[in-house]
Amino acid sequence: MPHNDPPKLDMKNWKSFIDQYGVLTDSLWLLGERDDSGAHGELHHGGFIPQLPRQALLRFTKPYDTVIDCFSGYGTTLIECRRWGRHGLGVELDKEIFETGQRRIEQEPNNYDVKTLVVQGDSVSFNFREKLQEAGLENAALAVLHPPYHDIIKYGDGVDNLCNAPSLEMFLEKYGSVVENVGGALKPEGYLELVIGDKYGKGEWIPLGFHLMKETLEKGFRLKSICVKNIENTMAKRNRINLWKYRALKSGFYFFKHEYIMFFQRKT
Numbered sequence: 001m002p003h004n005d006p007p008k009l010d011m012k013n014w015k016s017f018i019d020q021y022g023v024l025t026d027s028l029w030l031l032g033e034r035d036d037s038g039a040h041g042e043l044h045h046g047g048f049i050p051q052l053p054r055q056a057l058l059r060f061t062k063p064y065d066t067v068i069d070c071f072s073g074y075g076t077t078l079i080e081c082r083r084w085g086r087h088g089l090g091v092e093l094d095k096e097i098f099e100t101g102q103r104r105i106e107q108e109p110n111n112y113d114v115k116t117l118v119v120q121g122d123s124v125s126f127n128f129r130e131k132l133q134e135a136g137l138e139n140a141a142l143a144v145l146h147p148p149y150h151d152i153i154k155y156g157d158g159v160d161n162l163c164n165a166p167s168l169e170m171f172l173e174k175y176g177s178v179v180e181n182v183g184g185a186l187k188p189e190g191y192l193e194l195v196i197g198d199k200y201g202k203g204e205w206i207p208l209g210f211h212l213m214k215e216t217l218e219k220g221f222r223l224k225s226i227c228v229k230n231i232e233n234t235m236a237k238r239n240r241i242n243l244w245k246y247r248a249l250k251s252g253f254y255f256f257k258h259e260y261i262m263f264f265q266r267k268t
């Protein structure tokens with residue numbers, strides 16, 4: 001059983017809370033090294049840094065609230081759920097990635113005795129509410145969405161995988177269906193954290209972030225914040241920085257050094 005209670009933002013003690021946990025309150029997120037402690041140790045291409053779900057968990061959920069991750073990948077959000085005493089439900093389509101995620105989540109100690117369930121499924125059609133009810137969990141206070149940046153990284157061959165959507169329009173449509181679907185398993189006023197970067201295609205900047213923002217707004221959410229985070233030392237760019245600078249100059253663009261973290265709230 002837990003020795004003490006999970007962290008809780010208390011407006012009477014907000015200053016000590018944000019200092020103790022490094023909680024951010026402005027929109028420019030210059031984050032340092034990826035936290036590789038505990039079960040986060042292994043690095044997987046395409047996973048996000050644990051600080052991203054952590055910021056949302058600490059600000060927008062209370063101890064033992066439920067968090068849903070619709071694209072749970074290698075399990076980063078659910079590992080954070082264990083660490084900070086929140087229940088978690090993750091859905092991941094790709095079998096191999098799902099199994100890796102499951103294994104990693106189990107490596108994190110469960111000091112607060114929370115439920116962290118991960119299921120192999122398609123978030124477009126997955127019945128989140130039913131699964132929460134089955135597990136004896138309430139509707140979620142927070143949904144975390146870190147979808148593929150369309151076709152930038154291949155996360156398996158499945159036709160339903162958003163990375164294999166045959167066009168940008170179909171990618172957006174599928175993403176919109178996931179938002180609508182998970183919205184039904186969120187509490188009224190519950191939060192949605194979207195982590196997304198833009199991409200290039202045929203010599204053009206494709207603003208995936210703004211497209212997905214629009215999709216989310218159309219599915220019954222209000223925008224609370226757009227934060228911008230730095231990208232440093234990703235596996236792909238490490239040691240190739242001069243090549244990226246050369247390519248940027250030659251082709252008349254700027255290479256990506258930022259991603260978006262957008263926060264939305266479900267309208268009641």
Ligand SMILES: C[S@@+](CC[C@H](N)C(=O)[O-])C[C@H]1O[C@@H](n2cnc3c(N)ncnc32)[C@H](O)[C@@H]1O
Pocket residue numbers: 046047048049070071072073074075076077091092093094097121122123124146147148149155156160161162163
């Ligand atoms: C950007 S990665 C998420 C990584 C995750 N945040 C982590 O840290 O490990 C996106 C994930 O979404 C999964 N995915 C794509 N389409 C999906 C769908 N329709 N339903 C559920 N998962 C899906 C991919 O297989 C991939 O693992």
